[in-house]
Amino acid sequence: MNFFSTAPAARRSPEGQPPASAIWQALALWLAPLAFLIIFFFVPLGSILSVSARGLITDGLSPAAAERLGRALGFTFYQAALSTLLTVLVGLPGAYVFARFDFPAKRLLRLLSTLPFILPTVVVAAAFNALIGPRGWFNLLAMEWLNLPAPPFNLLNSLAAILLAHVFYNTTIILRVVGSAWEQLDPRLEAAARVLGASPWRAFREVTLPLLRPSLLAAALLVFLFDFTSFGVILLLGGARYATLEVEIYIQALHLLNLPLAGLLSLVQLLCTLLLTVVYTRVASRLNIPLTPRLHGEGAAAPVSLRQKLLVGGVVLVLFTLLVLPLTALAARSVARLEPARGQRGGFESGLTLDYYRELFVNRRGSLFYVPPIEAARNSLLYAGLTVGISLALGLPAAAALSRRSPLNRLLDPLLMLPLGASAVTLGLGFILTFNRPPLEARSFPLLIPIAHSLVAFPFVVRTLTPVLNSIPLNLRQAAAVLGASPLRVWLEVDLPILARAALVAAIFSFTISLGEFGATSFLARPEYPTLPVAIFRFISQPGGLNYGQALAMSTLLLLVCGLGIALLERVRLPEERSL
Amino acid sequence: MKATGRFVLLVIMVALVLVACTPQTPAAPIELRVLTHDSFAASEEVIRAFEQENNVKLTFLPSGDTGSALNQAILTKNAPLADVFYGVDNTFLSRALKEEIFEPYNSPLLAQIEDAFKLDPQNRALPVDYGDVCINYDKAYFAEKNLPLPQSLADLTKPEYKGLLVVENPATSSPGLAFLMATIAAFGEDGYLDFWRQLKANGVVVVNDWETAYYTNFSASSGRGPQPMVVSYGSSPPAEVIFAEQPLEEAPTASLVGENMCFRQIEFVGILKGTQQRALAEKFVDFMLDVRFQEDLPLQMFVFPVNRNAQLPEEFVRYAQIPAKPATLDPALIAEKREAWIEAWTQVVLR
Numbered sequence: 054m055n056f057f058s059t060a061p062a063a064r065r066s067p068e069g070q071p072p073a074s075a076i077w078q079a080l081a082l083w084l085a086p087l088a089f090l091i092i093f094f095f096v097p098l099g100s101i102l103s104v105s106a107r108g109l110i111t112d113g114l115s116p117a118a119a120e121r122l123g124r125a126l127g128f129t130f131y132q133a134a135l136s137t138l139l140t141v142l143v144g145l146p147g148a149y150v151f152a153r154f155d156f157p158a159k160r161l162l163r164l165l166s167t168l169p170f171i172l173p174t175v176v177v178a179a180a181f182n183a184l185i186g187p188r189g190w191f192n193l194l195a196m197e198w199l200n201l202p203a204p205p206f207n208l209l210n211s212l213a214a215i216l217l218a219h220v221f222y223n224t225t226i227i228l229r230v231v232g233s234a235w236e237q238l239d240p241r242l243e244a245a246a247r248v249l250g251a252s253p254w255r256a257f258r259e260v261t262l263p264l265l266r267p268s269l270l271a272a273a274l275l276v277f278l279f280d281f282t283s284f285g286v287i288l289l290l291g292g293a294r295y296a297t298l299e300v301e302i303y304i305q306a307l308h309l310l311n312l313p314l315a316g317l318l319s320l321v322q323l324l325c326t327l328l329l330t331v332v333y334t335r336v337a338s339r340l341n342i343p344l345t346p347r348l349h350g351e352g353a354a355a356p357v358s359l360r361q362k363l364l365v366g367g368v369v370l371v372l373f374t375l376l377v378l379p380l381t382a383l384a385a386r387s388v389a390r391l392e393p394a395r396g397q398r399g400g401f402e403s404g405l406t407l408d409y410y411r412e413l414f415v416n417r418r419g420s421l422f423y424v425p426p427i428e429a430a431r432n433s434l435l436y437a438g439l440t441v442g443i444s445l446a447l448g449l450p451a452a453a454a455l456s457r458r459s460p461l462n463r464l465l466d467p468l469l470m471l472p473l474g475a476s477a478v479t480l481g482l483g484f485i486l487t488f489n490r491p492p493l494e495a496r497s498f499p500l501l502i503p504i505a506h507s508l509v510a511f512p513f514v515v516r517t518l519t520p521v522l523n524s525i526p527l528n529l530r531q532a533a534a535v536l537g538a539s540p541l542r543v544w545l546e547v548d549l550p551i552l553a554r555a556a557l558v559a560a561i562f563s564f565t566i567s568l569g570e571f572g573a574t575s576f577l578a579r580p581e582y583p584t585l586p587v588a589i590f591r592f593i594s595q596p597g598g599l600n601y602g603q604a605l606a607m608s609t610l611l612l613l614v615c616g617l618g619i620a621l622l623e624r625v626r627l628p629e630e631r632s633l
Numbered sequence: 634m635k636a637t638g639r640f641v642l643l644v645i646m647v648a649l650v651l652v653a654c655t656p657q658t659p660a661a662p663i664e665l666r667v668l669t670h671d672s673f674a675a676s677e678e679v680i681r682a683f684e685q686e687n688n689v690k691l692t693f694l695p696s697g698d699t700g701s702a703l704n705q706a707i708l709t710k711n712a713p714l715a716d717v718f719y720g721v722d723n724t725f726l727s728r729a730l731k732e733e734i735f736e737p738y739n740s741p742l743l744a745q746i747e748d749a750f751k752l753d754p755q756n757r758a759l760p761v762d763y764g765d766v767c768i769n770y771d772k773a774y775f776a777e778k779n780l781p782l783p784q785s786l787a788d789l790t791k792p793e794y795k796g797l798l799v800v801e802n803p804a805t806s807s808p809g810l811a812f813l814m815a816t817i818a819a820f821g822e823d824g825y826l827d828f829w830r831q832l833k834a835n836g837v838v839v840v841n842d843w844e845t846a847y848y849t850n851f852s853a854s855s856g857r858g859p860q861p862m863v864v865s866y867g868s869s870p871p872a873e874v875i876f877a878e879q880p881l882e883e884a885p886t887a888s889l890v891g892e893n894m895c896f897r898q899i900e901f902v903g904i905l906k907g908t909q910q911r912a913l914a915e916k917f918v919d920f921m922l923d924v925r926f927q928e929d930l931p932l933q934m935f936v937f938p939v940n941r942n943a944q945l946p947e948e949f950v951r952y953a954q955i956p957a958k959p960a961t962l963d964p965a966l967i968a969e970k971r972e973a974w975i976e977a978w979t980q981v982v983l984r
Contacts, residue, residue: 101708104708117976178844178845178849179848179856182848182849182856182858186856186858187850187859204859210838210840288805288841288842289842289844289845292839292840293802293804293805293839293840293841293983294839294983303805304804304805306700306704307697307698307700307704308804308805308975309804309972309975310700310703310704310725310728311972312704406878408878416677418676418932418933419677419678420674420675420676420677420933421675421676421677421680421693422673422674422675422693422695423677481697482704482708485705485714486709489709489712489714590671591671593848594671594672594843594844595872595876596847596854596866596869596872596873597855597872597875597876597877598854598855598873599876599877599878600872600876601848601854601855601856602855602878
């Protein structure tokens with residue numbers, strides 16, 4: 054393991070140029086992650102883009118196509134910026150409350166708030182419909198209580214629905230990434246500012262916020278990129294009037310079979326991602342402030358004053374309403390027939406039932422593609438476990454390399470984020486085109502699915518680990534080295550304990566990304582190894598009450614499997630739980 | 634140190650176990666690969682019988698929706714992914730033929746199929762099944778309101794049906810595209826945009842996908858939406874009965890099957906150019922066109938068999954309506970105009 058050979062003296066040497074050995078070490082760290090990206094990302098992407106480029110050169114770009122491109126680009130930026138802003142506004146107070154206060158059911162709420170991340174959009178659409186749809190619970194209750202003739206809320210098929218869904222999906226990124234950084238901030242710094250007479254707001258603005266900025270920026274970038282390449286939410290909840298670049302790519306590639314235009318759109322999307330990341334890297338490099346991290350949970354206390362209690366209560370209520378209620382509506386709908394009566398305006402039918410779950414275990418039509426739920430859960434977990442393994446194994450050395458001063462970093466750092474900006478449709482087609490022959494044949498090499506998932510998870514892992522690695526003060530490592538610790542021991546005793554919590558966050562994200570991913574899977578899936586999202590899709594694409602109910606039941610199973618998985622991951626005993 | 638060691642060890646062990654558990658492909662003597670779309674389904678019993686009779690292992694490759702599967706077939710035509718491709722429909726047929734992905738095969742079973750389904754005279758693509766994209770309506774709603782049913786597409790622009798219809802975006806949905814084609818067949822290339830302008834003025838709701846239209850907007854589905862009419866399939870009413878939560882005597886929905894109100898989708902199978910298993914591929918195509926598989930189709934994929942000797946299941950006989958005069962368009966015209974039609978429709982209806 055080459056990152057063990059870190060020579061502390063070689064890091065961030067004050068006099069400009071790093072020694073030649075440091076460059077070799079950096080190269081060694083980069084080897085595996087770069088090889089992975091080249092083989093599984095740049096080559097397939099290049100092959101599909103070159104096919105579309107040939108078409109574009111012969112056919113040219115029509116004015117109508119140029120107009121589509123411009124319109125989609127504008128809307129993509131607009132909705133992503135708005136969504137990111139809202140997500141940060143909701144997530145930041147949440148991160149604060151999680152980092153600084155202890156309250157009942159804190160762990161449970163944190164766990165539940167991660168679950169939206171994994172749900173396939175089709176299911177989220179069903180959950181939102183059960184809650185805020187024209188015959189959803191909010192509208193039914195409002196019509197009943199206020200005696201209204203028509204549903205008062207009309208959120209579906211609007212920009213509001215897109216924004217709401219993006220907040221629902223991505224708030225957990227802010228909560229987890231910023232929250233874990235906040236937990237490790239020394240509370241005495243803010244206390245000192247208060248003692249010196251700063252107002253709470255000023256102490257936050259001038260002490261806490263500058264220290265949090267690297268994680269906040271990293272988290273906001275991730276949220277922005279997720280919103281920027283958003284596909285299912287726009288397609289299913291936004292309705293037909295809205296199209297992002299990714300939606301246009303899907304339409305052009307798979308419905309109009311216009312690969313050249315799809316390729317051009319993918320390229321534009323990639324360039325935007327690259328540009329954003331370059332700007333981010335420049336800004337972030339100026340923000341890092343090395344600081345001795347505190348123990349997890351040290352700065353958290355139960356709320357005391359009325360103001361604190363109101364704050365904690367308010368934040369918990371908002372998070373619960375936005376993130377947990379739709380999940381509850383979904384789970385409730387899978388066991389209960391609580392719904393408006395057929396064809397009627399008011400009144401509902403009710404009753405409890407386990408029929409949908411029972412039916413999941415029956416292959417009623419003797420279908421060749423029947424998916425036993427246990428098997429689907431097993432396959433999903435297997436892929437998710439492999440994804441965690443692959444993305445951490447590649448992300449740790451990449452993050453270690455990024456935290457060193459090396460001329461390579463400025464060049465390579467933005468490239469690492471590109472998989473987040475790649476269109477799933479384009480990349481999927483690239484996989485088919487490239488991995489078309491043994492031994493790496495897309496259809497008979499089962500590892501390709503977790504590899505595709507790892508491509509999305511890898512930038513996440515890097516972005517989660519790098520700010521934390523950067524914050525480790527050099528003198529900690531030097532002190533350990535002076536006291537006689539070998540480089541390996543320095544890494545194990547200094548870096549790893551500080552890194553462990555961030556690595557856990559990274560593992561949880563890789564796990565959830567893999568469990569919920571459907572885009573690449575639908576291209577590479579093999580019927581012998583169906584996953585839970587594949588099974589959900591099979592049900593919801595056919596008419597009939599049982600199919601609908603079974604899709605919801607299968608989604609609830611997905612939620613349970615994911616919840617259990619995260620709970621288990623969180624129980625892994627972290628080395629930092631010992632006293633420093 | 635001890636805890637750290639254990640943590641590292643645990644990570645390594647989990648990784649090893651996961652790698653060891655990775656599913657392995659069982660070795661098969663002769664494999665025949667079938668590229669298809671995600672909606673493909675068949676009875677295990679029927680498929681296994683074919684495998685045993687011919688000592689073959691069938692591997693199905695579901696590859697997204699029809700467009701996605703066709704794209705993959707075209708992209709890999711120099712090194713084909715599979716031996717047989719099933720699932721290209723009449724809206725994509727010309728494109729598939731132009732790209733020359735298929736080898737011709739004059740199956741003897743073609744004699745049992747009506748000529749109307751055979752759209753490729755060279756038999757590179759052979760018809761397997763068909764289905765009609767029709768408007769489904771909520772029977773309870775129309776009965777309760779005492780509302781007469783629309784008798785033609787033009788009726789949909791009448792004020793009494795204002796805001797009652799949900800359709801899918803033809804740019805993102807295959808039934809949406811089929812319905813657009815029905816309006817083009819009914820009103821002609823000069824008239825269909827006027828019809829859509831009137832439909833828009835009459836409050837037609839447009840969503841991107843069938844799932845949303847059916848489960849979120851349609852009032853007779855489990856989603857209990859606000860619109861009592863939805864663009865779906867002629868086979869959806871029997872599916873509502875077969876997949877009902879409680880046994881139903883009567884379907885809650887039915888289709889509007891007046892002249893030119895439904896668009897007929899026909900699905901084709903073809904032998905992919907460059908296959909090493911030509912003889913087996915021919916056997917499989919024959920099998921798909923023969924009565925046993927054809928009779929399995931309706932309850933698995935909710936489509937109708939093209940083989941005139943195949944019997945329909947009881948639910949289909951009772952609840953499915955087959956339009957006497959469905960709309961059709963020439964596949965070559967569709968291939969030529971598809972993009973322009975969709976673009977024009979988008980300008981009129983969405984902008």
